Amino acid sequence: MKIRHLAAVSALAVMAAGAASAKTFVYCSEGSPEGFDPAPYTAGTTFDATAHAIFNRLAQFKPGTTEVEPALAESWDVSEDGLEYTFHLRKGVKFHSNDKFTPTRDFNADDVIFSFDRQGNTENPWHNYISGITYEYYSSMEMAKLIKSIEKVDDYTVKFTLNQPEAPFLANIAMPFVSIVSKEYADALEAAGTMEEMNNTPIGTGPFKFVAYQKDAVIRYQKNADYWGEAPKIDDLVFAITPDASVRLQKLKAGECHLMPYPAPADIEAIRNDPNLKLDEQAGLNVGYLAYNTTVAPFDKPEVRRALNMAMDKKALVDAVYQGSGVVAKNPIPPTMWSYNDAIEDDKYDPEAAKKMLEDAGVKDLAMEVWAMPVQRPYMPNARRAAEMIQSDFAKVGVKVDIVSYEWGEYLKKSMEPGRKGAVILGWTGDNGDPDNFLSVLLSCAAAKDGGANRAFWCNEEFSDLLAKAKASTDQAERTKLYEESQVIFKDQAPWATLAHSTQYVPMAKNVTGFVQSPLGDYAFDTVDITE
């Protein structure tokens, strides 16, 4: 029954697509989207297929940067105390239509309120419209605790009141999970009793309209001719789902797609030398690190941690593990992020000095564990190899290392146990480009307890105070100064050995123009074009 009905939908869509078909852009994506409602999901793959193609937010990241600019909100005012944000909405923005739904009104304040309320308000019928659904980002960004109320001032004005001043708030609402969905569409689906369609046939305001999805194979979109911003230059957008990196490359070479994400490091050289391809590269917004357990002796002493950092030949490690697609990290935040403190000097690689420092600290015959993640992440392509290199470096200063690894879920769980022995290799990819999204999430006192992400269990009051102050301020210059200071404390206390920031590569066909790589790792195609 259901299959028939889906067929009818796409049959109509074909006719629509057939009429306008001209320039088709094919993106060989790395995986299937989890669903088409961006709010409940966390994977970048899902956001590329939904939030960036189909939807907009109140604010957005300026292409190629992490700067926040107006989107569905034309402008906003922030009250003196930083608690009230008043958004002035763009007029005349049209939602998409499909064969089942045609919007009767433009985007307005009701849609904004609905998009937030359904995630935070457990009473909202849409909060649980699919059984087992959770709003992971909304909850982990603590939006519910942050937002006191959302009021509709008039059809085109919405006022958010916060419980405490929070500078990263604007960056938060530019994130995919608070994409603005149509309340009118939701009401129609609710009336028809087909609420799950919200997650199957999305309606948004974005540059592309959703046409059809064939599970694990293809997603098709069509240009939104009524787009409020600059309309896309391509007519049809196709995501060809191709999980295997070498197959993606083959398809790119064969002209079956125009652009692909995440090439295998081993293929980078060949891509560079291919006359039909070009390669875009950019420092990623991420960090790979080794976190000591700062609550267990002798790692509770900063001088021991610093000594170990000095014993590590990070240059060699980055060369071997990242194979030229990474840079040595000295700070916990990547160099592309504002407030990166470039004045800080990294620990010199000096095994002799390190050995002496360990002796001075009274550490003898130290044996420790180094944990290696079982999976590949953008920030750490091969943790096992990294651990082996650390093992041999530490051996030179008389520290014996055992490498341990667990299944990924176990690894995440065990690395959160406060009594954990040994240092753990992990990393982080930024969500919104705000330094707070690295420093508070990974290193604050709050994150050091109760399942937080502070794997070093490092709680430094001075450091955390600086972060809190920076979070409460809306003055960018002041925030920058505070974060720069915090990085000095971090370097001095050395709860981690910062290992590397990895580079993102985007191979594409020579005739592709206008692709702007996002530091956040998003793939958006509203600006791309194909030249003949």
Add this chain to the structure above:
Amino acid sequence: MLRFIFSKLLYLIPTFIGITLISFSFIRLLPGDPVLLMAGERGVSAERYAQISAQLGYDKPIWQQYLTYLGNLFQGDFGNSIVTKKPVLTEFLQLFPATVELSLVAIIIATVIGVPVGVIAAIKRGSWFDQISMTGALVGFSMPIFWWGLLLIIFFSGTLGWTPVSGRISLMYYFPQVTGFMLIDSLLSGQAGAFKSAVSHLILPSIVLATIPLAVIARQTRSAMLEVMGEDYVRTAKAKGLSPARVIGVHALRNAMIPVITTIGLQIGVLMAGAILTETIFSWPGIGKWMIDSISRRDYPVVQSGLLLTAGIVMIVNLLVDLTYGLINPRIRRQ
């Protein structure tokens, strides 16, 4: 006959319950916690952890979870995927036609080639044809199909450029899914070249998947034929002066087909296992690839119900084979 069917069905019930028990308990034994995997590097607070566990029903005692699971099954609810939040059954039905299409084409290839080869080999026992085809069958039977698939890709897609690397049809063609079978849908679409494209995508994977069944069927047909041809009634028929074609076609072949049909039916389990490898190599969007991905993502409900559904299908096909067998051979029914 009805009684025979009924007794067979009755026999399936304990097996089915056993299957649910196994698929359920296996999944509980998997290390790694889906809630933690969902949270990733960010971590999750104890409070939130409890909240999500409760929402997913993982906080209840195991036996209660099992009973809920069984209860839902009988209402046709196979649970929702943790990753996509969509009903497992819906996802299964979306991907199943791809696997069925691949398996059907494979089993057709295997039968259409395997049976005649086996028959000829038996008739010309000891001839060069017999020797070569049976050696070939043994090689096919010993084939690591994941390697065989790679070789075919290197040669036909790489060196010759004849066939595409992966997928079910070229992206150029876009038409509504009516049956879910690309071969049929591409014909229905009426678009020029669509069917050809679908065939060219299907050809390598189905050859790979057909390899082992083909070998098994050819060997089985040959030995069944040899056995039947040695039986008294065939010899009698020959002695009566019936033409060799009639002897083989009517008497020997029909009786030899009984074990061959069983063999073909039993290949379904082999196909399911083969589909896992074939679909992985050719990025074929079917059940096998879906299960592998779900195992690595710890998507409990998908692995659990996916196991159950595949085992259920194997069971039903085996039942059908039994019934066919009973139809052809009345002696079985009475036992």
Add this chain to the structure above:
Amino acid sequence: MTDMTTKISDSAIRRQMLKEFWFYFSQNRGAVIGLVFFVLLVLTAIFAPLLAPHDPSQQYRDAFLLPPAWEENGRAAFLLGTDAVGRDVLSRLIYGSQYSLFIGIVVVSIALFGGILIGLVAGFFGGWVDTVIMRVMDVILAFPSLLLALVLVAILGPGLTNAMIAIAIVYQPHFARLTRAAVMGEKEREYVSAARVAGAGNLRLMFKTILPNCLAPLIVQATLSFSSAVLDSAALGFLGMGAQPPTPEWGTMLAEAREFIQSAWWVVTFPGLAILLTVLAINLMGDGLRDALDPKLKRS
């Protein structure tokens, strides 16, 4: 006294059977070829350290992805070329034979031992014990074997040992069924009743009296399982759930080589060829065994 005479005649019969068996077996040319290849393989595995020109995990940093010696750019030192991190493919294949044989032996032993035990119990006691055991076996057989093995490995954790355990569990019902069927057939025979009357206990009846007479089909099944075990463990390795890199297990080598299917055919071709030839040899032997044992089965 009677006990003595039966023993003597037993061993005489066995010698006679063996002779007859070899006669039938050696008639089958394929089986003999298979046997010879298999013996060579066993020798290769045993003497791997002597035969292999290089250490299988030694990475030659100046020799990444070298083609075989006879190709352009090939080096005589690396007869079958090198892989992505400069390891000698031939040496890895030679050491890989150890894994494949080891896997086959362990899997078959576990499955055989477990299956025989379960089958004997089910067949010998019958009744509800039999029903329960056989229903459980049915359930295991209802799952596609590779899928079940995959899930089992996911539970136990990826690795060679766990892959072997998983495959053995999946194979064991075949042995249990065979044993049970044979036991059921033998149980009612006169020699069993005679032994029972003579006061033999259950255990003695099961293992000393009945089991030796059920061995023929089990041996054939064991050979078949040996080759399937080599295939399935390679498949698990290929899917990343079997032996873990840098172990030179053939399936794992193939998995690592997959990204080079366009650029370096030798890293893909040779491990697969090794698997194919090994499995083929064992299957040839299995065919010969079946032919040699079958007439005897029919006659007894």
